[in-house]
Amino acid sequence: MWFRKKHDQILSILLVLPSALAILVFVYGFIALTTYVSFSNWNKLVPDYTFIGATNYLRVFQNPRFLITMRNLGVFTGLFVGGSLVLGFLLAVLLDRRIKVEGLFRTIYLYPLALSFIVTGVVWRWLLNPGSPQMGSTGINLLLEKMGLGFLKTGWYTDPRIGIIAVVIAAVWQMSGYVMAMYLAGLRGIPEELREAARVDGASELQIYRFVVLPLLRPITFGALIVLGHISLKIYDLVVAMTGPGPGYSCDVPAYFMWELTFRANRFGQGAVIACILLVGVSLLILPYLRYSFRWEAKV
Amino acid sequence: MKTRLYRGLLYLTLAIFAVYYLLPIYVLVATSLKSFEEVNVYKMWLPPKKLSFETFKKALFSEWGYQGLANNFKNSIIMVIPATVFSSFLGSINGYVFTHWPFPRANIVFILILFGMFIPYQSILIPLVQILRFLGLFGTIPGLIITHIIYGIPITTLIFRNYYSTIPKELIEAAKIDGASFVKIYREIILPLSLPGFAVVLIWQFTSIWNDFLFGVTIALNPAIQPVTVALNNLAGSYFVEWNVQIAGALLVAMPTLVVYLILGKYFMRGLLAGALKG
C-alpha cells in the first residue's frame, strides 16, 4: 500500500515537473536576467553587462516622466479595480433577482471580455473624443448634450488633469462583466436559508448584504482583485490603442514608458528598472492574497 | 403595486447599464460600413449613407496594399487550438496534484508558478527570442504555441486548483484507501467532474491567446505564419489609418471570441458557479 502511495506521489511530482521547470526558466530565469540588466550598463543595442550599481535606478527616478507614469498607474489601479468591483457587484446583485431575460443582460455585460484591449482602445478613443468648439461635440459628449446633461461634458483624455480616467472608463467597460459573472456565481452559491434566517431575525436587505452576503463573497473579491490587479499593472495595449501618452503624459503608464525606453531609446538597463519595479508592485499585491487564501483554506 | 414599480426600476437600471456596454458596438459596426470619405470622428453617430461590405472584403482579402486577414485566420486557429488544449490539460493535472496529492513544499511551488502570471511580457522579449532561437523554434508556429502554453500554465493551474478544492477531500481519501491509483482517481473521479472547470479555462485561454499580439508579432515575422491579430495591426498604415477598414478588420478578428462568449457563455457561468476562480 505504501509502495503504491509512494509511487503515486513520485508520479505526481513528475507530472508537475515540466510546468515547474518551464516556469523556472521562462519566468524566473528571465526575472533574474532582467534584474541583473537593471544594474548593468546596457544602453546601446549591443548587450553590455558591466555592473554599474544603482545608476539606472537613479536616472529613472529622476526622469519626470517616470514619476508621472507611476502616479497614473496608482490612480488607474485604484479606480479600475475599485470601479470594476463595485460595478460588477452591483450588476450581479441586480441580476440575481430572478430577471426574466437574465441571459440576455448577462451576455451584454459579459461580451466585452471577448475583445482585445486594442479594439477596446480604438473604440473608446472615438467615444471619449470631446469634440471642439468649432466642430461641435462628438462621442459621449454629444450624447450628454442631447440628453440635457451637457454640464457633465469634459475633455476626457485631452484634459491633462483627468486623462487617465478616460482609460479607466474603457478598462472598466471591458472587465466589469467578468467581475459580475464571478459575483453572480458567488451569490447563487449562498444558500437562501442563510438569508432567510437573517430576514426572520429582522435584518433589512441592506444589513443582510453587509453582514451576511459580503463576508461570504470575500474569496471572490480577493480572486477578482488578483486578476484585475495584475491586468492593471501590466496595462499597455489599451493605452497604446486609445490615447498614447496623452497631454503632459497624463495617460502614460510604466509599461508604455518601458517600451519606449527599451526599444526606441535603447536604454535597456533603464527599461529593466521599470520591469523590476512593476514586479515588486505585483509581489506587494499577491502576498496578502496568498496569506489570506491559505489561511482561509486551512479554516475550511 | 410597489413591487411593479420596483421591478420596473430594476429593469430600467439594467437597461441603462446595457447602453454603456452597447454603445461601442454601434460605433464599431457603423464605422466599419462607411466609405473612407465618410469616416469622420465628428460624425460617428451618423449611420452609413449606404450599406457596403467593401471594407470587410478589403480587410479579408489581399488587395492592393492590404495584407488581407483571410490567411491569418487559419494561422490563428492552428496556433490557438493546441495551445489552449495543452495549457488547459496541464493546468488540470497541476491543479489535481496541488489539491489532492500535495508533496512537501507544494504550496511554495504553487505560489512560484502563480507568480509567472504577473511578469510584464514586454520585459522578457529579448531573452525569449534568444531561447527560442536556441531551441530552433523561433519564427515558427510551434514556437508560438509553446510560448503560449508556458505562459498559460499559471492561470490554468490557478483556476483548476481552486476548482478542484471544491471537491470534497473525503471522496478522494476514500478512493485512496480503496487502493485507487493517481491515474485511476483522475480518470474516474476528477475528470468527469471537471467539465465546468474546463469550460472556464478553455474559454479564458482561447480568448487570451486569440487576442494576443505581443508574442505573435515578436515570434512570427514571416507574414505567412502570422496570427490574425498581427495582420490586423498591419491594416493600419504607418502615417495614417483607414479607420473603416481597420475597424472592419477588428470586428472580423473579434468574431470567434465573441461567438465563443455568446454561445458558450452559459457554460462559463456554470463553471464559475461550480467553483472555478472562487479564490
Next chain:
Amino acid sequence: MRKVCWLLVVVGFLGWAQAGTPLVLDKPSSLADISLTVFGDPGYAPAIMRATNSKALVDHTFARVTRLDEVLPAGAKLWIPEASWAKAFLAVWDSARVEDLFGGGKLVVGSWWTTGGEAEGLEALFNTYRSRYPDVLIVNATVAGGAGFVFKAVVKPRIIAGDPPDTFQLHAGLEVEGYSPEVYLRPLDDLYTIFGWDKVLPPDLLELMRYKGHYWGVPVNIHRSNVLWYNKEIFAQYGLTPPTSWDEFFTICETLKNAGVIPIIIGNAGGWEVPHLFEDVLASVLSPDEYRGLWTGETPWTHPGVARALEILKRIMDYTNVDYPAHTWDTALDYFVANKGAMHIMGDWAMGWFMAKQIDYKVGWAPVPGTKGVFVALSDTFAFPKRAANPINVLGWLEVCGSKEGQIAFNMRKGSIPARTDITPEEKAQFNLYLQSCMEDWARDTIVPSVMHGAAAPESWVVDFKDAINLFLVTKDVAGTQAALVAAAKAALGK
C-alpha cells in the same frame, strides 16, 4: 580565338546597358577564362557563376555551374552580369559561403510600410527586383506602427540574437546609432563607389548619412518635414497669401481666429507631431549651420534662438484646435476637410492623405514660415545586417533601391521624391505637382536633417527631445524646457 574575344567584348559592352547579357560558349572554357575575356580579370569567375546559376533556376536553357573551377562545354549558355554588379558581388561575397554561388534563396525585407501608397511603393520595388532576380523569393516582413514603433521592438531582439531580416528599413542619419552598426551592420562605402551613388546623391545627404565615417544604408526616397499646407478656399475667401515669416503667420492667425476659423490645425495623439512642428520652428529661427550645430554640439542649447523658438511654439498653440491631444495629425485634418481649419504644418506625406480624401484640389503648400531655402529632410534607407542569411540577394536589393528605375517606381507611389539627383525632366513630369516642386527645392535648397524622423540625432536623444516638448505643452515653461533640452543634449553628446 581573337575573333571570339572581340565578339565577346562587343556583346559585353552591349550587355552593360541591360542587367547582363547571355553568352553561348563556342568552345570549352573555364569561368576564369571567360572572366578574363569579358572583364579583363579572371577574378570575376564567382560572379559569373552566381549570375548564371540564378538564371538557370528560372530558365533551363542556361547552364548549371557546379564548381568554380569547372570547365564548361561548348554550347553552354552563360549569363554575364554587369561589371558593376560583378564588382559588388566580389566585395560582398564571403568566399567561405559556397552556397551563395548557387542563386535562389529568400530575401526577407523588414519595414513598417503596410498600406496605401507606401505599400504600393514597396510592391513596386519588389516588382523591379523580381524582374532582375526572378529566382529569389521575397518575404515581405512588415510590421505596422508609425516610425517603426512596433517594428523596432520586433527587429532589435532578432538582431541581438543573430537572426536579423536580410534587409530592413532604417531612417537615414543618426537613427543608425541605435543599431550599433559597427557591430551589426555592413558598411556600404564600397557599394556607393561601385554603383556610383556617391556621385548621384547630393553631398548634403551623403554628409547626413555618414556615421562613424561610413554609409550604412541606401536611401530610396526623400521626404520633407517643413511644409506648411494651407486651405486654398479659406485663403481665397479672406484674401490671404501664405506667410513667409512668423509675424505674417500670426497676423493671418488673428484674422482667421476672429473669423471663427481654426488658424492652425494640430493633432498630437501620436506624441511626435508637435515635436515635429517644433523642429521646423527651430529651423526657421536658427541658420542652417546653427541648426545642424545643435545636434553636433557646436551650437549650445542655451542659444537664445531655442528660447525664441519655444516662445513661438507657445504662441502657435494659442491658435490651434483645443482637442489636439485627441487627434493624430490625420484625424485632425477633418477640420481642413470641413473648411473649419486653415493651415497645417506636417511632412509631405500629408499630400498622400489629401489625395486619398480627394481634397487635393484645395490644398496649397509653402515652406514653413522662415524656412524658405531650407529643406528639412528625412529619408528612408535599407540597411545590410552583417548576419543576413542571404547576402547576395541583399546586394541585388540595395542595387534596386539605389537605381533610378527603382527610385522612380517607388516614389511615384509613395508620395516622396527620389534621393538621386539625375532625374530627367520627362521623368519628373510623371510625378504630381507637389512632388515636382519638391524636387526643384531639393535640388537647390540647403539641406538640414530632421530630428523627429531619425536623421539628426540618435534615438535616445529623439525620445528625450520629444518628451521635453510634450511636457512643455502642459507646463508652458520656456526656461524649464530649455534646461531639459540642454540636459538631453548633454546626455546624448556626453556619452
